[in-house]
Amino acid sequence: MITRSVRLAGGTAAALLALSACSSSESDSASSSELSGTVTVFAAASLQESFTTLGKDFEKAHPGTKVTFSFGGSDTLAASITGGAPADVFASASPKTMAIVTDAKDASGTPATFARNQLEIATLPGNPDKIASLKDLTRSGLKVVLCDETVPCGAAAQKALDASGLKLTPVSYEQDVKSALTKVELKEADAAVVYKTDVNAAGDKVDGVDFPESAEAVNDYPITLLKDAPNAAAAKAFIALVQSAEGQKVLTTAGFLKP
Structure with a gap:
C-alpha cells in the first residue's frame, strides 16, 4: 500500500510538472505571438539601409506587427522626441544627441551602444x-x-x-x-x-x-526604449533584434563596427 501511494504521489507530481512545463511553454509562445501593432522607430539617417532590413525581418518573425521608421539627423530626431512626437525607439548616431533625450527624461532605462561607425x-x-x-x-x-x-x-x-x-x-x-x-x-x-x-x-x-x-572620431551608436512608448512590448523586441547576433550581422555587413 505504501509503495502504491508513493507511486501515485510520484505520478501526480510528474503530471503536475509536465502540465506546468506545458503551460509555461504555451505562455512563452503566447507572449511571443501576442506582439502586434506598429513600432515607431526614430533612427539616425546612416542606419536607413540596415534598419530597413531589420524591420522587414522583425515583421516576418512577428506577423501582425509593422515597423515604421523616421530617419534623419540625430539632433533633429531628438528634438522631435523631446517636443512630444510619439515614438517607441530612438537610435542615435552619438551619445551626445542621445543625451538630449535622456536629459529630458524621455528615455526608459539606460541607452545601450549597439554599433560604432567611422x-x-x-x-x-x-x-x-x-x-x-x-x-x-x-x-x-x-x-x-x-x-x-x-x-x-x-x-x-x-x-x-x-x-x-x-x-x-x-x-x-x-x-x-x-x-x-x-x-x-x-x-x-x-x-x-x-x-x-x-x-x-x-x-x-x-x-x-x-x-x-x-x-x-569613431561614433558610438546608442539605442533606447522611449518612456511613453505606445507599443513598449514590441519596441523591446525590436531592440533585442538589433542587439542579437542576427542584428549585429546585418549591421557589420553594412560596414558598422561592433560595439
Whole structure:
C-alpha cells in the first residue's frame, strides 16, 4: 500500500510538472505571438539601409506587427522626441544627441551602444580629383560638403580636422549624412565626409577614400526604449533584434563596427 501511494504521489507530481512545463511553454509562445501593432522607430539617417532590413525581418518573425521608421539627423530626431512626437525607439548616431533625450527624461532605462561607425571620404566615381587624404580636401577649387556640426557626422568630421590641424570651408553644411552624400551622387560636390556605411550603401555612385584621422572620431551608436512608448512590448523586441547576433550581422555587413 505504501509503495502504491508513493507511486501515485510520484505520478501526480510528474503530471503536475509536465502540465506546468506545458503551460509555461504555451505562455512563452503566447507572449511571443501576442506582439502586434506598429513600432515607431526614430533612427539616425546612416542606419536607413540596415534598419530597413531589420524591420522587414522583425515583421516576418512577428506577423501582425509593422515597423515604421523616421530617419534623419540625430539632433533633429531628438528634438522631435523631446517636443512630444510619439515614438517607441530612438537610435542615435552619438551619445551626445542621445543625451538630449535622456536629459529630458524621455528615455526608459539606460541607452545601450549597439554599433560604432567611422568616417570616410566620398568622391565622384573613379576619384577624378585624385583625393587621397583629408588634407587634399583643403585644395583650392575643390567643392567639399560636410554635415552640420550639430549632426554627429559633422561633429566627427570636425574632430578629425582638428586632430590633423586642418581648416576646411565647405560649399555647404548638410542636416544629415544622406544629404551630404547625395550632393556627391548628383555631382553637385566633388567630395563629402560621410560614414563608411553610407559609402558602402551608395555602391558605384561614389568612391570611398579612407583617412587615418577618422580613427580619432569613431561614433558610438546608442539605442533606447522611449518612456511613453505606445507599443513598449514590441519596441523591446525590436531592440533585442538589433542587439542579437542576427542584428549585429546585418549591421557589420553594412560596414558598422561592433560595439
